[in-house]
Amino acid sequence: MEEVIKNLVALQAVDLEIRKIDEELATASDDLDSMRARVIGHKEAIAEATARIEEGEARRKELEVAVEESQGMVKDRQNKLMSVQTNREYQSLLKEIDDAKAANKERDDEVVRILEEAEYIQAKLDERKEVCAREEEELAAAEKEAATREKKLNTARRKIVKERTVAAGKLDDGRLRRYERIREKREGVAVVGVRDGVCFGCYMNVPPQMYNNLLKSEALLSCPTCNRMIYHLPEPETVEG
Numbered sequence: 001m002e003e004v005i006k007n008l009v010a011l012q013a014v015d016l017e018i019r020k021i022d023e024e025l026a027t028a029s030d031d032l033d034s035m036r037a038r039v040i041g042h043k044e045a046i047a048e049a050t051a052r053i054e055e056g057e058a059r060r061k062e063l064e065v066a067v068e069e070s071q072g073m074v075k076d077r078q079n080k081l082m083s084v085q086t087n088r089e090y091q092s093l094l095k096e097i098d099d100a101k102a103a104n105k106e107r108d109d110e111v112v113r114i115l116e117e118a119e120y121i122q123a124k125l126d127e128r129k130e131v132c133a134r135e136e137e138e139l140a141a142a143e144k145e146a147a148t149r150e151k152k153l154n155t156a157r158r159k160i161v162k163e164r165t166v167a168a169g170k171l172d173d174g175r176l177r178r179y180e181r182i183r184e185k186r187e188g189v190a191v192v193g194v195r196d197g198v199c200f201g202c203y204m205n206v207p208p209q210m211y212n213n214l215l216k217s218e219a220l221l222s223c224p225t226c227n228r229m230i231y232h233l234p235e236p237e238t239v240e241g
Ligand SMILES: [Zn+2]
Pocket: 199, 200, 201, 202, 203, 204, 223, 224, 225, 226, 227, 228
């Protein structure tokens, strides 16, 4: 039985290594994904800000054309003032001139607002472009690093998978199936040590009689709480010494 337990423990160790590598691979790609998402976010914000500046610019040109036209109209009315015949006509022209000037004042104010806003947006845009460029560089470097790392991890993984085949081959089919079944149900851990009567899978106590049997290593036992296959784990001093 000791041999079986040894083989199970070895297989479990190999599987945990594989899982660790898979987690590392997944984490690396998650990190890259969030970096990519940030860069995309910057680019969207840059495009939006650029569009707003362009819209403002178009509106400003429109307003300036209107001001110019209106100024021409004012000049024309002012010339007409010299030759009006009636007071009513005179008042009407004056009103037209005043209205046009008031409208132009409003246009000028809007132009100022647009320019101020554009200046503000441009400052933010410049900042954002800088951050984006920096993060794009960081992303490129991280991608390169991740590719190298991924290659290494995959090489290591292939090697361990071979070890796994050897380790699994040492177990009979029944035990292997049981191992796989428990592993699937218990977060990848089917074989755990018990130290001082405590199961290291669920951290519950195993019954004293079971613990005594475990010390003898005569049978393959299961934790009554988490159902994982258990074996006696010596004290740390023994392990390290
Ligand atoms: Zn347990």
